[in-house]
Amino acid sequence: MAYKITDRCIGCGACAAQCPVEAISQGAPYKIDKDICIACGGCAAQCPVEAIEKED
Numbered sequence: 001m002a003y004k005i006t007d008r009c010i011g012c013g014a015c016a017a018q019c020p021v022e023a024i025s026q027g028a029p030y031k032i033d034k035d036i037c038i039a040c041g042g043c044a045a046q047c048p049v050e051a052i053e054k055e056d
Helices: 014-018 042-046
Strands: 003-005 052-054
């Protein structure tokens, strides 16, 4: 199960720096490539505004 970045994203880039497989790209908000994401949760743990959630 991949993660998604919600509209609460402030664009700080902390999630992208944490991703071990470089699945996160810059944007407004940042985006997670579901095909690359390994669902490790590192990005969600790093987000200062809790903008990253597991997808259903």
